[in-house]
Amino acid sequence: MGYSTIFQGETRRLDILDMNGKVDRKAMPDIDQDQLMALYRSMRRMRTFDEKALKMQRQGRIGTYGSLRGQEAAQAGLAVHLSEDDDWLIQSFREHGILMARGVPMHTIYAYWKGDERGNLADRGIRCLPPSVPVGSQLLHATGIGIGLRKRGLPGIAVGFAGDGATSEGDFHEALNFAGVFRARTLFYIQNNGWAISVPFQKQTAAKTIAQRGHAYAVPAMQVDGNDVLAVYEASRIATDHIRNNHGPYLIEAETFRMGDHTTADDHTRYRSPDLVAHWAARDPIDRMRKFLIKEKILSHADDEAMGESLTAEIEAAVKDLESMPPPDPMSIFETMYAKKPWYLEEQQAMLRSELGSRAQESGS
Amino acid sequence: MGYSTIFQGETRRLDILDMNGKVDRKAMPDIDQDQLMALYRSMRRMRTFDEKALKMQRQGRIGTYGSLRGQEAAQAGLAVHLSEDDDWLIQSFREHGILMARGVPMHTIYAYWKGDERGNLADRGIRCLPPSVPVGSQLLHATGIGIGLRKRGLPGIAVGFAGDGATSEGDFHEALNFAGVFRARTLFYIQNNGWAISVPFQKQTAAKTIAQRGHAYAVPAMQVDGNDVLAVYEASRIATDHIRNNHGPYLIEAETFRMGDHTTADDHTRYRSPDLVAHWAARDPIDRMRKFLIKEKILSHADDEAMGESLTAEIEAAVKDLESMPPPDPMSIFETMYAKKPWYLEEQQAMLRSELGSRAQESGS
Amino acid sequence: MSEKTQKLTLIQGITQALRQEMERDAHVLILGEDVGRDGGVFRATDGLIEAFGDERVMDTPLAESGIIGISVGLAAVGYRPVAEIQFMGFIYPAMNQILAHVARFRHRSRGRIPMPLVIRMPYGGGIHAPEHHSESYEAMLANTPGLTVVIPSTPYDAKGLLTAAIRSDDPVIFMEPKRIYRSFREDVPATDYEVPLRQAVVRRTGTDVTLIGYGAMMRPVMEAAEFLARESVSAEVIDVRTVMPLDIETILASAEKTGRVVIVHEAPGRNGFGAELSALIAERALLHLLAPVQRVTGFDTVFPFAMMEDHYLPHRGRIVAAVQRTLAF
Amino acid sequence: MSEKTQKLTLIQGITQALRQEMERDAHVLILGEDVGRDGGVFRATDGLIEAFGDERVMDTPLAESGIIGISVGLAAVGYRPVAEIQFMGFIYPAMNQILAHVARFRHRSRGRIPMPLVIRMPYGGGIHAPEHHSESYEAMLANTPGLTVVIPSTPYDAKGLLTAAIRSDDPVIFMEPKRIYRSFREDVPATDYEVPLRQAVVRRTGTDVTLIGYGAMMRPVMEAAEFLARESVSAEVIDVRTVMPLDIETILASAEKTGRVVIVHEAPGRNGFGAELSALIAERALLHLLAPVQRVTGFDTVFPFAMMEDHYLPHRGRIVAAVQRTLAF
Ligand SMILES: Cc1ncc(C[n+]2csc(CCOP(=O)(O)OP(=O)(O)O)c2C)c(N)n1
């Protein structure tokens, strides 16, 4: 009687590699030099991809593009724990890093941003859903897939991605709640980059963290320094093990920062101060890993440069692949709406075909 | 570096009056005998109203009805803290107790359940929204009203009602999150009666309580024994004071039990055991308050009986008011869709008018 | 029919289709609010959790977006979910999942991730239900490419159409006329069968006027046809069955034959599905029309509370009056 | 116009209406995603937070149901919220609030709680935007009694219609053709004014055929009319402006005059708003029709990605071809 305590909870955060390249040895994951180098290379590969995309957008060679600059650690550290054969990626729209790391050909990712539907589904297997633009809605698909994987007794897990803004949508709530109830094999992976376009996280919610929301659904959760690839690696290992061992869903909040504009249609200087951006630039995920690797003599300056050149070459090849794709077939608009095309789609397709035919004639072909 | 704790939280519950009518003196609110009697009478009034409604439903005098039996304490203990002049009630569909306690004429509540739209808006002032059937959706209205009251510097608060099932809807999440961000003068009042139709709370979420969800939004929260009118009184006092003093929103989870069917269209024996119902019958909110009052010599058996008779008389008068309402005007279907009726509503209204006219003629009037 | 039949109500036809498809295909799952222990608030899933367990008949939390959203995920990993929305008036929270994902997934994945998903729901008025329990919103779904919208009007069709819907690799919105869930029985084969999607059916042949309806409105429509027959007006009656993609051939053939058409539905008229029907008929059979197409629909108002719903819903008299207007034109 | 005017783009007309109404009436609030500091992703609310502060221009969390749901509450306590949905493709999460509450509140409260709420959103294709950023879903809103759905096509109308919408005591869905946000300027009075809701306007008079359009489609429609003029076909052009409740008089008057009608919109055709227009015209002006009404609409497919959207969107050639079909009938 009187007052009693019916709930007590805490939420933890993990930091390993600091902005100066120093690591907390006690917390250091069990990981060898090759793996360290692979993480570093993976991040640099994302950065090179991203820089090229921004350049192509300015040149009009692709359309509106959403940069992931600054979020490379948050994506590279997770990707290594995911199996291409078993695990499902349920992406939002800023996970090109994860896709690349998981083996999706880069030219198809560029194609997506070029406005080419052939880029909509990664062609490396069906275990990657197309990007989901309606913010937050994909998290429920991640829950559903995670429930299905458990039901079928499959080894895979589902990873649902979203940003900090997405956690305000009702679907975030429903996705975590259903996952808790039905013990989905799902990792909810939230990249909290501090901003939903112009809205800072502090205005997104009165709560201090996203990770603490796990308590609302009895879903275990952890926050991690998302610019620290080692901490991301370790947190992801813990979370994916937890799920693979049938202990139910998990929530990770990777705290990071979007260094550039929301997309190329945005101008982040309207709502963010240069100081804030500089603060985060000093915490760049790639720089700090480089400092660490050099200090540890795992990486030399010469190797680093050579890596840059090989990545540039790889990306240029991807651009070539992109630009040698034949133009998309206008008829494809009609082909995949239904298993069997209704009569009115037949009519509409015939109309477009004849329009294109007469245009082709007019232009003398 | 390494692991750090970024969130720690606890949630408390309040119990004062136990099932045997014993109170925890230390926790007892500062409340006099008249107030105790008023709480008791308020609960009995609700029960009498409810029993009559169920009877009338069986007789076909009203339509489908949702009983509140068992939830009287959860409604009576809150109602006394709400001002008819300033505070807003944003009801779901099982808050007739609150409405009655706040002065809404009972025959209008019966009219609602009779399928008469004149019962849709309590006619005791506009500060009570019509019942909201789409589960959970009304909580956002409570947030909006609470934000508006703060903006306007008004003394009132908004109380948004919902059940345990409603807390699974995305709107619950959005309502609490917006309330936290915009410091709404809103009390979220959740009657957790253990069931959403046939789904027990344990299947509604993996979390043990609803109150702990407050942490997800930095909204202070408390659980209370919802069958204990004194605990409800005290928790509601704390919460409403908090809000009135401009400290932002508050969440109360009143743990209670729906003793009967979900509505008269339901059969709860399909999904609940007699044992479970008996367990809760022993915890009846009215019985335990009666035991307490009698033990304390605040109430005599004779007074108790007299109270029953006067309440029955009051309810019978309300039924008379209900049944002497003139039939609703069919033309009212068209009258309040828009400030100004569009041409097609004019046409449709004219058609119905002429149909009714010719039917009246046929029947010789 | 030579095979074994039983006398079933419409809702029994639905329950049987669910049960037989679950027996036939282990990928068929049922999920929704109260579909388990309770057997659904209308008992459509009665007995199924006992037969198939709670991994195949899932009582979900109370959240429609969640129900449809996880169904998308379940379909992506090979299940064929049959989700129940408790009443059509509660489909709105799931609209984002239905319109932005369910309807588009096959296309967005370039055909690689179809959505063999059925979303069942009781719809429509006439049972004196509370507010928000009587809605008919086929029109907004019919404006959404990628969906198939099916509305049975008989026990036989209910079973056969639902079977076809569950076997379809495309998402089907399956709207059940709750007003006639139990109002009559008919012979239904005991074994499973499909009634093909995308096919309307002529319920009655006639020469003077075509009445087009679906779902619970088939009853007043047939009553009107019978009334008219007694007045020597021969009405042909079409039951649309699949609202989208609709069966234009059956409809145009009849309109061209009779030259007079009355369309009946209980949803609001403005931009209702009747608008598409009326437009298509006038656009494609203009020279056959002897009179303007008439629409008899619910009013463009909120669906009224129980005491007033009889004024709202199209009834025999209103349909006959519309026919008389087309005859008098 | 004798009064002072400025040359404004359509979006500038919108910003000016917002600013002037906020100055005029302290109950007008703006809320939505990125409407504050950022001035909205299209800059429609540019400068307003600086002028009116963050209690009147509220950057909200990213949740559309929340935005509309709290707007309902704000309206109930006397505010006149103007909510922005960032793109029409993201209106779905708010559908429950819009259809179950916003549209019905006046009625449900028996006229005592009106909803003086405006929901603004950019809609439509043609700007090579990503997926889900090009939707036009006027039809499903037009099937919902209680809503007013407005779509301007000029800077003058944008300002005047938005002003009227904000002053209206009924909820207005205000769809902004983002494709022409900045594509031309016209003279717009510097002071506030209303363009009345529920009134279509004849943009060009003609005798041979009536073209009906709205929003961003007015441009190809006018181009078609000009092209036809050069071929000696005199086209009358109607801009619907208020989709719902629609202005039947203006439309029927023109249809009766020309006897030939072509309706243009970019939303999918099946059960699009064109269906209602086509149906109404054939139902009410049958004997005046010299040819079947034609609809030129978006395909019944998902709105395609940027590289293919030009194939999808109705263009001059497609409209002219439809006119030629009606002339050849
Ligand atoms: C339902 C919905 N509402 C609005 C948008 C427009 N929009 C696209 S991204 C975005 C911000 C997303 O923020 P966050 O979730 O933090 O992800 P980030 O962009 O930071 O990676 C908004 C508002 C959308 N795509 N979907």
Ligand SMILES: Cc1ncc(C[n+]2csc(CCOP(=O)(O)OP(=O)(O)O)c2C)c(N)n1
């Ligand atoms: C959005 C929505 N979905 C489904 C329903 C049908 N329904 C009405 S009440 C109810 C259960 C509500 O449970 P709870 O929130 O716990 O309230 P209680 O009935 O126990 O008071 C359901 C599923 C509804 N009214 N609205």
Ligand SMILES: [Mg+2]
């Ligand atoms: Mg973000």
Ligand SMILES: [Mg+2]
């Ligand atoms: Mg409950």
